[in-house]
Amino acid sequence: MSSGFPLLSLIIWLPILAGVAVLATGGDRNAQMARYLALAGSLAGLLVALPLYSGFDPLLGSMQFVEHHPWIERFNIHYHLGVDGIAMPLILLNCFTTPLVVLAGWQVISNRVSQYMGAFLIMSGIVNGVFSSLDAILFYVFWEASLIPMFLIVGIWGGPNRVYAAIKFFLYTLLGSLLMLVAFIYLYTTSGGSFAILDYHKLPLPLAPQILIFIAFLLAFAVKVPMWPVHTWLPDAHVEAPTGGSVVLAAILLKLGGYGFLRFSLPIVPDASQYLSGMMITLSLVAVVYIGLVALVQADMKKLIAYSSVSHMGFVTLGFFLFNAYGVEGAMVQMVSHGFISAAMFLCVGVMYDRLHSRQIADYGGVANKMPVFAAFFMLFAMANSGLPGTSGFVGEFMVIMGAMQVNFWYAFLAATTLIFGAAYTLWMYKRVVFGAVANPAVEALQDINRREILILAILAAAVLWMGVYPLPLTEVMHTTVDELLAHVARGKL
Amino acid sequence: MNFLPPDLAPAYPEIFLLVMVCVVLLADLVAGEKRRYLAYLLAQAALLGCALITFFTLAPGTTYTFSGMFVDDAMADTLKLLTYVTVSMVLVYSRDYIAVRGMFNGEFFSLTLFATLGMMVMISASHFLTLYLGLELLSLSLYAMVALRRDSVAATEAAMKYFVLGALASGFLLYGMSMVYGATGVLNIAQVAEMIQKVIQGGVIDDYAILVVGLVFIVAGISFKLSAAPFHMWAPDVYQGAPTAVVLFIGSAPKLAAFGFVMRLLVEGMGSMAADWQGMLIILAVMSMIIGNLAAIAQTNIKRMLAYSTISHMGFMLLGIVSADGNGYSSSMFYMVVYVLMTLGIFGMIMLLSREGFEAEKIDDFKGLNRRNPWYAFITLLLMFSLAGVPPLVGFYAKLAVLQAVLNAGYVWLAVVAVLFSLVGAFYYLRIIKLMYFDEPESDAPILPSGDVKLLISANGLAVLAFGLFPQALMALCAYAIQQST
Numbered sequence: 001m002s003s004g005f006p007l008l009s010l011i012i013w014l015p016i017l018a019g020v021a022v023l024a025t026g027g028d029r030n031a032q033m034a035r036y037l038a039l040a041g042s043l044a045g046l047l048v049a050l051p052l053y054s055g056f057d058p059l060l061g062s063m064q065f066v067e068h069h070p071w072i073e074r075f076n077i078h079y080h081l082g083v084d085g086i087a088m089p090l091i092l093l094n095c096f097t098t099p100l101v102v103l104a105g106w107q108v109i110s111n112r113v114s115q116y117m118g119a120f121l122i123m124s125g126i127v128n129g130v131f132s133s134l135d136a137i138l139f140y141v142f143w144e145a146s147l148i149p150m151f152l153i154v155g156i157w158g159g160p161n162r163v164y165a166a167i168k169f170f171l172y173t174l175l176g177s178l179l180m181l182v183a184f185i186y187l188y189t190t191s192g193g194s195f196a197i198l199d200y201h202k203l204p205l206p207l208a209p210q211i212l213i214f215i216a217f218l219l220a221f222a223v224k225v226p227m228w229p230v231h232t233w234l235p236d237a238h239v240e241a242p243t244g245g246s247v248v249l250a251a252i253l254l255k256l257g258g259y260g261f262l263r264f265s266l267p268i269v270p271d272a273s274q275y276l277s278g279m280m281i282t283l284s285l286v287a288v289v290y291i292g293l294v295a296l297v298q299a300d301m302k303k304l305i306a307y308s309s310v311s312h313m314g315f316v317t318l319g320f321f322l323f324n325a326y327g328v329e330g331a332m333v334q335m336v337s338h339g340f341i342s343a344a345m346f347l348c349v350g351v352m353y354d355r356l357h358s359r360q361i362a363d364y365g366g367v368a369n370k371m372p373v374f375a376a377f378f379m380l381f382a383m384a385n386s387g388l389p390g391t392s393g394f395v396g397e398f399m400v401i402m403g404a405m406q407v408n409f410w411y412a413f414l415a416a417t418t419l420i421f422g423a424a425y426t427l428w429m430y431k432r433v434v435f436g437a438v439a440n441p442a443v444e445a446l447q448d449i450n451r452r453e454i455l456i457l458a459i460l461a462a463a464v465l466w467m468g469v470y471p472l473p474l475t476e477v478m479h480t481t482v483d484e485l486l487a488h489v490a491r492g493k494l
Numbered sequence: 495m496n497f498l499p500p501d502l503a504p505a506y507p508e509i510f511l512l513v514m515v516c517v518v519l520l521a522d523l524v525a526g527e528k529r530r531y532l533a534y535l536l537a538q539a540a541l542l543g544c545a546l547i548t549f550f551t552l553a554p555g556t557t558y559t560f561s562g563m564f565v566d567d568a569m570a571d572t573l574k575l576l577t578y579v580t581v582s583m584v585l586v587y588s589r590d591y592i593a594v595r596g597m598f599n600g601e602f603f604s605l606t607l608f609a610t611l612g613m614m615v616m617i618s619a620s621h622f623l624t625l626y627l628g629l630e631l632l633s634l635s636l637y638a639m640v641a642l643r644r645d646s647v648a649a650t651e652a653a654m655k656y657f658v659l660g661a662l663a664s665g666f667l668l669y670g671m672s673m674v675y676g677a678t679g680v681l682n683i684a685q686v687a688e689m690i691q692k693v694i695q696g697g698v699i700d701d702y703a704i705l706v707v708g709l710v711f712i713v714a715g716i717s718f719k720l721s722a723a724p725f726h727m728w729a730p731d732v733y734q735g736a737p738t739a740v741v742l743f744i745g746s747a748p749k750l751a752a753f754g755f756v757m758r759l760l761v762e763g764m765g766s767m768a769a770d771w772q773g774m775l776i777i778l779a780v781m782s783m784i785i786g787n788l789a790a791i792a793q794t795n796i797k798r799m800l801a802y803s804t805i806s807h808m809g810f811m812l813l814g815i816v817s818a819d820g821n822g823y824s825s826s827m828f829y830m831v832v833y834v835l836m837t838l839g840i841f842g843m844i845m846l847l848s849r850e851g852f853e854a855e856k857i858d859d860f861k862g863l864n865r866r867n868p869w870y871a872f873i874t875l876l877l878m879f880s881l882a883g884v885p886p887l888v889g890f891y892a893k894l895a896v897l898q899a900v901l902n903a904g905y906v907w908l909a910v911v912a913v914l915f916s917l918v919g920a921f922y923y924l925r926i927i928k929l930m931y932f933d934e935p936e937s938d939a940p941i942l943p944s945g946d947v948k949l950l951i952s953a954n955g956l957a958v959l960a961f962g963l964f965p966q967a968l969m970a971l972c973a974y975a976i977q978q979s980t
Contacts (some may be wrong), residue, residue: 026868027868071964072891072965072966072967072969073966073970074895074969074970075894075895075969075974076673112864115864115868137894141886141890141924144885144890145884145886147884151924151927152931155928155931155932156864156931156932162932163928165922166928166932167924167925169923170920171920171921171924173919174884175917176917178914178917179910180960181897181913182897182901182906182909182913185894185898186899186901187903188901189898189902225513292673378748378830
């Protein structure tokens with residue numbers, strides 16, 4: 001369905017303009033105004049994104065809500081937007097997360113509020129742009145631009161080692177994306193002067209260049225996902241980032257990498273993807289199993305959740321490279337569900353950090369005695385993180401394991417170990433933090449969560465449960481797109 | 495003998511500027527101490543006049559005059575117009591800076607205008623001698639400008655280095671030109687191109703060898719002027735030692751003229767020897783990117799850091815010329831224009847942060863700028879990300895255009911090297927952003943620029959963003975200028 005109304009442009013530019021407006025409120029004298037403006041802007045961003053779901057035709061395989069205008073004629077670059085069943089849920093996820101992030105930083109951030117809120121709103125718009133671009137350069141522009149706000153968020157409002165983390169984050173991701181840029185320009189030259197992603201999908205390519213392009217893409221997306229062994233920036237960035245930064249990083253920015261595989265690697269270089277699928281599956285399984293073990297021994301809660309993110313994202317890349325419907329759809333579900341769960345987990349840690357200013361597991365104990373409401377929410381999310389049936393965490397992992405089973409028993413076996421490790425590290429942490437006797441006087445003084453925090457966590461809890469019980473609204477919109485993608489990959493280009 | 499007066503029309507802007515320089519000198523003499531402002535206003539008026547003349551005499555096609563020694567074509571017009579704008583911006587940014595440092599006098603403005611005249615002659619030269627004439631007029635003015643604060647040891651040292659090395663480079667260039675003259679017997683660029691063609695077709699091996707030797711010297715001379723490695727040694731010292739206002743001037747407008755110079759010499763004159771100079775330029779470009787980017791990391795003086803950054807940018811720009819086709823040249827030109835825009839902004843910012851008796855020279859002087867003034871911090875942020883080549887800022891499209899030309903010419907490895915070293919480059923630009931945003935300020939001296947400087951620096955920073963969102967017009971302009979002229 002393609003109406004004349006530029007819905008996608010609105011979804012991209014409304015948050016950005018709102019962000020600029022928030023920035024314009026200036027110094028901390030107007031902090032309260034900045035907060036309300038940011039909340040209004042992010043809610044408006046969510047509101048305008050809703051027609052994307054209601055107006056989406058799930059039976060249509062082609063791009064919808066297409067907008068197409070020439071932009072830089074000199075290089076045949078177009079302002080070309082459109083979404084399919086893969087991009088649309090991710091845009092909604094992003095628009096859904098932004099108001100939560102704004103709320104989460106409501107009281108905690110008292111320093112340069114307008115810049116903080118503005119940065120998140122602008123990033124939200126930019127990320128929507130990444131998910132809806134159909135022109136390689138437009139995509140690249142949004143992709144890189146999303147680094148700038150995140151770099152500032154980590155660097156300005158982060159923890160003690162924030163500068164190191166921010167610069168590492170930036171340079172790591174920049175390295176990957178620059179090679180992707182070279183691949184784009186190469187494709188531009190081979191395709192006879194086109195930057196249209198959909199043209200690249202049809203462009204025939206021999207295996208050798210396909211492999212090189214695959215590697216260039218892999219570097220960009222693997223860093224972003226992040227896959228083992230290029231994941232090391234993530235724990236640093238997460239630990240140092242403010243809560244809102246961690247939430248966006250885990251819930252949204254990691255999805256950019258996963259999305260990249262589906263939009264670029266698989267359709268543009270299908271044969272190389274199949275040729276190298278063994279390597280990709282191995283790397284994914286290493287992430288699932290090994291990083292799961294690494295998470296087990298973490299003493300810092302945020303680090304633990306960061307490693308758990310890497311492990312869960314391993315499921316996503318595993319699902320992609322199984323080349324069957326269960327795998328790819330399961331991976332998509334996993335991405336969305338991880339968006340909810342990791343956001344919730346980081347928010348829970350944030351709630352405790354705001355009160356005690358420590359992320360060390362050892363500093364807590366017996367939190368349930370003082371914060372019963374919070375402990376209940378945290379319990380739900382911890383269960384979801386370990387993949388309990390009935391929560392969204394289960395659906396994606398189960399689908400991917402089923403997909404893996406169709407390919408190879410041992411893939412499925414290794415992937416399934418996560419159900420044990422995931423439960424082990426999450427619940428063990430939960431036990432040490434929440435249960436037991438009150439460990440120290442600081443915990444004794446804890447106040448339970450206020451209404452604002454309950455609201456945020458309740459919304460996420462509802463989302464986690466709803467997706468765990470009834471994931472159909474999500475899977476049905478991606479069916480056609482995933483089927484077409486898989487058929488395209490199976491045809492190959494040779 | 496029949497004497498025909500030359501057609502002066504193509505050279506009207508140059509003639510006008512020359513007259514105006516004399517007016518500035520005289521007016522300054524008459525006006526005396528109190529009305530120094532007059533010289534400034536006259537200089538701006540001169541540039542405006544030149545711009546109007548150039549604009550209203552725009553004509554399609556190429557016109558030669560002075561017996562084919564002087565040319566007026568689309569590239570010349572475009573580069574000249576850009577030069578006027580650049581010089582005018584330099585004057586605005588410099589005004590307050592030089593005023594508090596006792597340099598606000600007729601000499602500064604007349605030397606600036608003389609240098610501008612030299613650039614214009616370079617841009618419009620179609621003869622080796624005209625080219626050299628313009629280059630020397632530019633260079634001599636610049637040497638004098640660097641030494642303008644004669645009681646400053648650093649400035650005098652910088653001027654000395656600049657002069658000695660610059661003179662050496664001019665010697666190289668002249669020697670190269672004389673070789674080419676020896677092989678072809680002509681000095682007019684169009685005729686040189688024809689003769690080289692004949693030499694190649696005739697298969698005269700000896701003559702060709704002489705041409706190649708000449709080419710080596712010419713390329714060496716060019717890279718001195720562009721400050722491309724390994725002929726870059728003067729740049730860091732001059733950037734560090736010279737007054738910031740002068741560095742701003744050296745780092746901006748002459749780069750446009752240098753681009754014209756490269757085009758006239760290598761492309762128009764010796765284009766059929768592209769196979770020979772491509773190899774040389776690749777070495778220069780790769781070395782510049784390596785040395786520039788790596789050395790910049792170690793700098794604590796921002797002017798010195800920017801000097802190394804210039805070296806790396808010149809390397810990147812040369813890559814476009816390496817691809818040796820219209821597409822590549824226009825991408826190089828685009829790169830140069832964008833580079834000049836960013837340089838203006840960042841040196842403008844350095845001068846803005848300086849005040850009487852204080853030079854904002856250390857990178858630490860940028861510490862906590864976001865606290866002191868978020869708006870200027872934001873402008874600097876835009877400039878830095880643009881220099882690093884991060885979209886959606888215009889610096890990205892400059893790199894994109896050049897990389898596209900390089901890949902189109904089949905040099906995949908060169909593109910990968912360029913990309914990797916721009917990653918290294920990103921580090922030191924990020925460090926400035928880190929200082930501004932993540933650190934606490936060391937001083938809380940208020941930043942109080944004049945109204946027009948405030949406006950211009952904001953416009954400069956926002957232009958980096960605006961051209962990043964809509965680069966089409968500027969790209970098309972560069973493509974048009976090159977297409978019409980080659």
